[in-house]
Amino acid sequence: MNHWLIAPILIPLLGGVLQAFMGYAPISLRRTLALGTTVLLLVSTIVLLVMADDGSYRLYAFGNWEPPFGIVLVLDRLAALMLVMTAVLALFAHLFSIGGADEGNRQFHGLFLFQLMGLNIAFMTGDLFNLFVAFEVLLIASYGLLMHGGGTARTVPGLHYVVLNLVGSAVFLISVGMIYSVTGTLNMADLAVRVLLLSGEELELVKAGGMMLLVVFALKAALLPLCFWLPKAYARATAPVAALFAVMTKVGIYAILRVYLLIFGDDAGALANLGMDWLFPLALITLTMGVVGSLGAQSLKTLVAWQVIISVGTLLAPIALGSEEGISAALFYLLSTTWTVAGLFLVAELVASQRGSALDKIVTAPRMRNRTLISVLFLIGAVAAAGLPPLSGFFGKLLILNSVTSGPEMAWLWSVLIIGSFFTIIAYSRAGSIVFWRTVDGHIEEPKPLGGNLRAATGALIGLSLVIVAFAGPINEYTDATAAQLQNRAAYLEILQTPMVGEEN
Amino acid sequence: MELVFALVIGALTSSGVYLLLRARTFPVVVGLTLISYGVNLFLFSSGRLATGGQPILGSTESYSDPLPQALVLTAIVIGFAMTAFVVVLSLRNLADNEDDHVDGRQGERPEKPEQKSEEERSQ
Incomplete structure (x- = not known):
C-alpha cells in the first residue's frame, strides 16, 4: 500500500469540487486556484515518476480490500509516464485558457479538472470495470468542455461525439460482462492468471469479449474506421480544450498497451496476441487516411486534427508488432507527438486571433499581426510534427523505423511511414506558405494584444520538442525500461500478493 | 427463463440499434x-x-454473485446521467438548427445559396 498513488486523483477532484462551489467568485480567484491545482498535480505526478523509476510496482487498494476483491490503483513506469505527460500538457493548456478562453462558462475550470481526474484514474487503475468508470468520468467532462464557448457550430459535432461514445460505453459494458461471466474477476492481474485456465466455449467467450474491448479502445484512440468523428469535433473545440484532447486518443492507446500486453500478451496461451494481426494493417491505413485528410484540410485546426489521426496510426503500428524496441519507440514518439500536436492547436488559435475574419482558414488574407513570433512557432511545430531533423518527431519516427525486424511488416511500415511523412511535409508547407507568406493588401481591425500567458503556453508546448531532443538519452532509457517492464508479465502479477494494511508483519 | 431473458435482451438491443441508425435525434x-x-x-x-x-x-442454500448487481447499479447511474445529457444536447441541436436532424439543418438545402455551403465546409 502506498498512499501517494491517490494524489493525482484527489488533487483535481478537490480542486474541481472547489471550483463547482465558487462559480460566482471573482474570476481571478478562480483562475489562481485552478492553476494552483494543476501545478500541484504536476508536482505530485513528478513525485510518482521518481518513485516508479525504480522499476517496482506500487499498489493502492481502496478501502484496504485486498485484490482481486477490491479495486486497486497500480503505479508502474508506464502509468507514471502517462501521468506526467498529461500533467505537463494540462498545465500549459490551462495557462492558455486563462487568456480568455475560460470566460463565458462559470464551470470551465471545474470541468477541466474533472477531465484530468478521469484521465488520471484511467492511467492508474488496475481494474477493468474501474477503467470503464474512468472513461465515463473523462468523457462526461469532455462533453462539457467540447461544448464550451457556445456557438452553433459545435452542436452537431458534439452530438456525434456524445452518441458515438455512448455506443462505445455500451459495447465496453457488454465486453466486460462477457469476460466477467467466464473468468469471475475484473482485476487485470487476476484476469491475466485466469485466462490461462480457460478452454473450449469459455475461451471463445473471452476471445469475443477481448475483441469487442479492442473495438472500444480503437474508438477512443480514433483508429480507422472509427476515426471520422475526430477532425470536426477537435477542429471546432476551443483551443486549450483541443490541446487537452490531444491526450484523449492516447488514453485508448494506453488502454490497448495495458490490457493487451498484460491479459492477452505473448504468454496468454490460446489468447496470445489477440487482435494484434488486425491492428497492424488498420494502423497503417489510419496513417494513410490521416495524411490524405491533412492534405485536404481547409483550416489550420482541421490540419492539426488530422495530425492527431496520423500519430495514432504511427503509434499503433509498432505497438501491434509488439516487440520491446517497438513499444519503447512508440512511447518516445507518444511523448513527442502529444505535446507537439497540442502546441500546434494553440498556434492555430493564435493565428485565428490575429487574422481578423480570415481566422485560421488556409486562404490568402491581409498580413496578420505578430507574424514573426507565430510563424516561427508554427515552423518549429510543423517540423516536429512532420518528423524532420533535428526535432523530436524525427527521433521518434527514427526509433520506430529502427525497431522493426526485416520482413513484410518492415516493408509496409517503412514505406507507409516515410511516404506519409513526405506528404505531411507538403501539407504543412502548403498551409504555412499560404497563411504566413501569401498576403493581400487589406485592413484588419486591431486585434486584442497577445497576452503573455498565451505566448508562454504556446511557446512552452512547442519548445518541449526541443527539450525532448536535449534529453533524448534519459527519456529513451526510461521508455526502454518501461517497455521491458511491460513485457515482463510475471512481475505485474505479484501485486496480487501485496500485503494489506494490518497484514504487514 | 434463460430463453426469455435472452430474447428480451436481443429484442431490446436490436430495436435500439435500429433506432440509433435513424436520422432524427x-x-x-x-x-x-x-x-x-x-x-x-x-x-x-x-x-x-x-x-x-x-x-x-x-x-440461503444457493447464493448469487453480488458483483454483477453492483456493476449494473453503476452502469444504470452512469447511463441515466448520460441520457439526460444527450436529451439536453438534442434539444440544443433542435434550437440551434431549427431541425432535429442529427447532421444539423437539412430542410433548407434546396434553396440554400452556394456561398453558405462553401462557408460551412471550410469551417
Whole structure:
C-alpha cells in the first residue's frame, strides 16, 4: 500500500469540487486556484515518476480490500509516464485558457479538472470495470468542455461525439460482462492468471469479449474506421480544450498497451496476441487516411486534427508488432507527438486571433499581426510534427523505423511511414506558405494584444520538442525500461500478493 | 427463463440499434436508452440467473454473485446521467438548427445559396 498513488486523483477532484462551489467568485480567484491545482498535480505526478523509476510496482487498494476483491490503483513506469505527460500538457493548456478562453462558462475550470481526474484514474487503475468508470468520468467532462464557448457550430459535432461514445460505453459494458461471466474477476492481474485456465466455449467467450474491448479502445484512440468523428469535433473545440484532447486518443492507446500486453500478451496461451494481426494493417491505413485528410484540410485546426489521426496510426503500428524496441519507440514518439500536436492547436488559435475574419482558414488574407513570433512557432511545430531533423518527431519516427525486424511488416511500415511523412511535409508547407507568406493588401481591425500567458503556453508546448531532443538519452532509457517492464508479465502479477494494511508483519 | 431473458435482451438491443441508425435525434435518444436497458440486463445475467439466491454467503442454500448487481447499479447511474445529457444536447441541436436532424439543418438545402455551403465546409 502506498498512499501517494491517490494524489493525482484527489488533487483535481478537490480542486474541481472547489471550483463547482465558487462559480460566482471573482474570476481571478478562480483562475489562481485552478492553476494552483494543476501545478500541484504536476508536482505530485513528478513525485510518482521518481518513485516508479525504480522499476517496482506500487499498489493502492481502496478501502484496504485486498485484490482481486477490491479495486486497486497500480503505479508502474508506464502509468507514471502517462501521468506526467498529461500533467505537463494540462498545465500549459490551462495557462492558455486563462487568456480568455475560460470566460463565458462559470464551470470551465471545474470541468477541466474533472477531465484530468478521469484521465488520471484511467492511467492508474488496475481494474477493468474501474477503467470503464474512468472513461465515463473523462468523457462526461469532455462533453462539457467540447461544448464550451457556445456557438452553433459545435452542436452537431458534439452530438456525434456524445452518441458515438455512448455506443462505445455500451459495447465496453457488454465486453466486460462477457469476460466477467467466464473468468469471475475484473482485476487485470487476476484476469491475466485466469485466462490461462480457460478452454473450449469459455475461451471463445473471452476471445469475443477481448475483441469487442479492442473495438472500444480503437474508438477512443480514433483508429480507422472509427476515426471520422475526430477532425470536426477537435477542429471546432476551443483551443486549450483541443490541446487537452490531444491526450484523449492516447488514453485508448494506453488502454490497448495495458490490457493487451498484460491479459492477452505473448504468454496468454490460446489468447496470445489477440487482435494484434488486425491492428497492424488498420494502423497503417489510419496513417494513410490521416495524411490524405491533412492534405485536404481547409483550416489550420482541421490540419492539426488530422495530425492527431496520423500519430495514432504511427503509434499503433509498432505497438501491434509488439516487440520491446517497438513499444519503447512508440512511447518516445507518444511523448513527442502529444505535446507537439497540442502546441500546434494553440498556434492555430493564435493565428485565428490575429487574422481578423480570415481566422485560421488556409486562404490568402491581409498580413496578420505578430507574424514573426507565430510563424516561427508554427515552423518549429510543423517540423516536429512532420518528423524532420533535428526535432523530436524525427527521433521518434527514427526509433520506430529502427525497431522493426526485416520482413513484410518492415516493408509496409517503412514505406507507409516515410511516404506519409513526405506528404505531411507538403501539407504543412502548403498551409504555412499560404497563411504566413501569401498576403493581400487589406485592413484588419486591431486585434486584442497577445497576452503573455498565451505566448508562454504556446511557446512552452512547442519548445518541449526541443527539450525532448536535449534529453533524448534519459527519456529513451526510461521508455526502454518501461517497455521491458511491460513485457515482463510475471512481475505485474505479484501485486496480487501485496500485503494489506494490518497484514504487514 | 434463460430463453426469455435472452430474447428480451436481443429484442431490446436490436430495436435500439435500429433506432440509433435513424436520422432524427429523438429516435436516436430512444435507441440509446433501449441499448442501455439491454446492456444492463446482459450485465446482470453475467452472474448467472438464479431465483431465491441471496448475495450473502450462508443465508440461503444457493447464493448469487453480488458483483454483477453492483456493476449494473453503476452502469444504470452512469447511463441515466448520460441520457439526460444527450436529451439536453438534442434539444440544443433542435434550437440551434431549427431541425432535429442529427447532421444539423437539412430542410433548407434546396434553396440554400452556394456561398453558405462553401462557408460551412471550410469551417
